Amino acid sequence: MPESRDDDDNDLLAGPVPAPDDEPSAAERAHAKAFAELVDKTLAGRTPPAMNTDDRALLEVATVIRAASGNVELAQPRRRVLIEDALRQAVGTRALGTSGTMNTMVTAIRGTNFRRWAPWSVAGASMLVAAAAVVLWLRAPHRASPAPIAAAPQLPENERMRPADALVGPIAREQAGDAASRIDAIFADRLDGYRELRFGRAP
């Protein structure tokens, strides 16, 4: 049991500081032994008893040094609680059951499986949709192409537009500027053809 401030051991802190080479006194040895036991028990996980402020400060320093060394292992219940908290933050509270670690683990595995099959499901759905589109396209009734209009019948030459060379013939030099007579001839000839085409050929 640690002593209170009223014990004799506390006089060590309140008394004069001994020289560095002085032999430790019996009181000092007893105080050191008691404090060592206190540290051991605290690091083992026991709740420390009430103690004076100086001892508590020393105990905290010892705890920090111990934790900083990296060899501290949390107790199993504490580890479980910490893992559950971390998983709850990662996957959300909705996915977590109330019964503890197994549900947490199962939920995490489910999430992993979903991520694994989601791309395959998308690819499969795409293939199904493509196949359905092809089937619909093949089954759609193809509209019959309209019947081609019959080729235009070949008209007699006098009913067609055509060069006027055959009608006019070579143009003599003295007639080079006489366009009026040639255009008259062209007009008369084409008018005959137009009348035949428009009003019917003579029997």
Place this chain on the structure above:
Amino acid sequence: MKHVACLLVVAVAACNACNSPSPSEHAPPPRVTQTAEPSDAIDQKLMVALSQAKNLTHKARIYTSDGDAASAIAAVREILALHFPANSPEAEDVRNDARAMLARLLVGQGNLDEAMNVIAEGLAQSQRESFFVANLYTVKGEILEARATALDTDPANKAHVVELRHAAIEAYDESNKIDKKLQDQLTESR
């Protein structure tokens, strides 16, 4: 699941697009009773254009006989602005004949440069050889002769005069060559 839902929406839209009629299907179907019209048939548009050209050449002739060369030239220029059917060979023939008439009128006015431009324009726009193209070469020769005659008064222009007369001969030769070629073709076809 979000991706799957989006995919399904897109697929449904694509199927609807496949089944919906194309814009061309909205057009009324062609009439079964529609008769074929030969594209080279003499039509009203050609007859109207030919009629206008005929009247304009007669107007020009009357103006010329009255000594009103300017009005005659204006009347012939109107022929060049007439609208013929796009595929009618008569259009090129009539225009070339009008150009030959116009160039002769311009030569009579002493406007040799403009007359030569009219001829050059007709030769450039012609798509085929014809008696009307040959006639353009004939008028071209006449223009070149007229130039040579105008320059022959000055002995300093002798070389240029000789050159113009040779060019006139070449134009007449070209005209004769086309005439002969077409005449042979016509003879063979008869």
